[in-house]
Structure formats: structure tokens, C-alpha cells
Amino acid sequence: ARGRGLVEVFDDSMGAVAERRLHLETQLRHDLETGSGALTVAFQPVVEPAGGRIVGVEALARWSCARYGAVGPDEFIAVAEDAGLIHDLGRSVLRIALEQSVWWHRLRPDLEVAVNVSPVQLHRADLADEVGHLLARAGVSPQLLCLEVTEGVLLDPHGASAANLRALHELGVKLAVDDFGAGYSSLSQLRRFPLDVLKADRSFVDDPPILRAVADLATALGAQALAEGVETPEQRRQLVELGYARAQGYLWARPQPADAVTEALRAAGG
Numbered sequence: 113a114r115g116r117g118l119v120e121v122f123d124d125s126m127g128a129v130a131e132r133r134l135h136l137e138t139q140l141r142h143d144l145e146t147g148s149g150a151l152t153v154a155f156q157p158v159v160e161p162a163g164g165r166i167v168g169v170e171a172l173a174r175w176s177c178a179r180y181g182a183v184g185p186d187e188f189i190a191v192a193e194d195a196g197l198i199h200d201l202g203r204s205v206l207r208i209a210l211e212q213s214v215w216w217h218r219l220r221p222d223l224e225v226a227v228n229v230s231p232v233q234l235h236r237a238d239l240a241d242e243v244g245h246l247l248a249r250a251g252v253s254p255q256l257l258c259l260e261v262t263e264g265v266l267l268d269p270h271g272a273s274a275a276n277l278r279a280l281h282e283l284g285v286k287l288a289v290d291d292f293g294a295g296y297s298s299l300s301q302l303r304r305f306p307l308d309v310l311k312a313d314r315s316f317v318d319d320p321p322i323l324r325a326v327a328d329l330a331t332a333l334g335a336q337a338l339a340e341g342v343e344t345p346e347q348r349r350q351l352v353e354l355g356y357a358r359a360q361g362y363l364w365a366r367p368q369p370a371d372a373v374t375e376a377l378r379a380a381g382g
């Protein structure tokens with residue numbers, strides 16, 4: 113026992129990796145239960161590539177572990193999924209993002225906020241109810257929220273995930289397929305879901321023929337294409353030529369604290 117309600121059990125056979133993982137899980141659970149402020153949200157602007165106008169933001173979870181310092185989301189999201197903590201974590205990120213967006217809507221009433229949803233969260237039958245509740249409590253219009261899911265959740269059109277996605281769509285929330293093209297969804301599966309945005313996987317940002325195909329597919333599905341991971345002026349030029357209306361990347365802005373986004377919106381005159 114380390115005090116402060118933290119309990120860890122070690123076994124001599126455990127290696128450093130297992131020890132780190134166990135500690136991350138214990139600490140993350142503690143931070144979520146106490147609302148310690150160690151879990152924060154960074155926001156990356158989504159822009160129109162032609163003029164750079166900010167049209168939305170993506171919320172990205174950040175966590176500082178008391179022992180190990182900053183831990184990347186690829187690591188702590190996996191820990192949260194395995195430990196059953198992703199529901200609480202996802203709810204916290206969504207609540208923070210919605211509460212923040214209320215302030216931004218004073219400057220830019222149509223600013224969209226995108227939030228990542230883990231496949232594990234979609235297994236809970238009450239996810240759509242919970243999202244509806246958080247939207248109502250924050251006073252944010254469902255049309256201004258976009259939930260990002262990965263292709264894998266589109267595999268089973270009759271499962272709990274599909275029911276959740278349809279219920280979310282009925283609420284009026286937008287749905288984006290994240291990392292599109294990196295997974296294994298088939299065209300026929302895509303058609304069965306009410307999708308609003310296809311986010312071309314970052315690995316395609318230097319591949320104009322694939323970017324064109326994603327844009328064409330988005331059009332065929334009645335969705336919008338978005339390119340992420342844009343870092344160079346040449347990549348931007350290509351996207352403009354291909355007619356992309358949305359993009360994200362270090363070329364415009366890194367994920368940053370909410371105040372930095374507020375400044376950028378102010379500087380752009382709202």
C-alpha cells in the first residue's frame with residue numbers, strides 16, 4: 113500500500129513493463145475517481161485548407177502520471193480500455209470538451225467539436241443516452257458534436273455498437289470514421305452506417321491518388337472528407353487541388369491548451 117487509497121501488489125516475477133502497466137492502471141483509476149486534474153484535454157484546430165479558417169477542434173486526452181510524468185494517449189487509452197476505465201475517461205473528455213465549446217460558441221457559434229470514442233465505449237448500451245445527457249447539460253446543439261470511431265466498429269451492423277451509432281445519429285450527433293483506410297471495413301459495410309466524415313488515415317497524406325479515392329468515396333456516401341497529419345505546404349496545396357474542405361495538422365496547429373485556441377479564434381475575428 114502506498115497510502116492515499118492506492119494499493120499495488122507486486123510479485124517478484126513481474127518485469128518492469130508489467131510493473132509500469134500496473135502502476136499506470138492504479139494511478140489512472142485514482143485520478144479518475146478523485147478528479148485530480150491530472151487528466152486534461154488538448155485541442156487541435158480543424159481548418160479549411162484553402163484559407164486556414166478554423167471550423168472545428170478535435171479533443172485529445174492528455175494525462176500526467178504522478179510517477180512517470182506525461183504518458184502518451186496511445187499507451188494510457190489502452191490501459192483504460194483493458195481496465196474498464198475508458199467509460200469514465202471518455203465521459204470526462206466529452207464533458208470537458210463540451211463545457212469548453214460553450215465558451216468558443218460565443219466567438220464562433222458554428223464551431224464543431226470532435227471527440228474520440230473507443231470501440232469499448234460503444235459496447236455499453238447506454239452510451240447514446242449518456243451523450244444526450246451531457247449535451248443537454250452543457251447546452252450544446254448535437255449538430256456541433258462529431259464523434260470519431262475507428263473502422264473496426266463498423267464490422268458488425270447488428271451489434272450493440274451499431275445500435276449505439278444509430279441512436280447517436282438520431283440524437284443529431286455527427287459520426288466520423290477515424291484513421292480511414294488503415295483498417296478493414298468494406299464498402300458495403302460503410303454504406304450501412306450514417307457517416308458524416310471520413311478522416312483519411314495520416315499515412316495517406318503524401319498519396320494523392322488515395323486521397324482522391326477517399327474524397328470520391330466520401331462524396332458517394334454523402335459524407336465529408338478530412339485529411340489529417342498535414343505538415344507541409346505541398347501537402348496542403350494537394351488537398352486544396354483535390355477539393356478537401358477540412359484538414360488538420362502541425363502545418364496549422366498542434367494539439368494545444370484551450371486558451372491557445374481561444375486566442376486563435378479571437379485573432380481571426382471570431
Ligand code: C2E
Nearest residue numbers: 172173185186189205228229230341342343361362363367
Ligand atoms: P487520432 O485520433 O488519430 O489523433 C490524431 C493524432 O495525430 C494525435 O496524436 C495528434 O497529436 C497527432 N497529430 C495531429 N497532427 C499531426 C501532424 O501534423 N503530424 C503528426 N505526425 N501527428 C499529428 P495523440 O494526441 O498522441 O493521440 C493519439 C491517439 O490516441 C489518437 O489518434 C486517438 O486514437 C487516441 N486518443 C486521444 N485522445 C483520446 C480520447 O479522449 N479517447 C479515445 N478513445 N482515444 C483518444
Ligand code: CA
Nearest residue numbers: 170228260290
Ligand atoms: Ca481522432
Ligand code: CA
Nearest residue numbers: 290291311340
Ligand atoms: Ca486519426
Ligand code: CA
Nearest residue numbers: 228262290291
Ligand atoms: Ca488513431
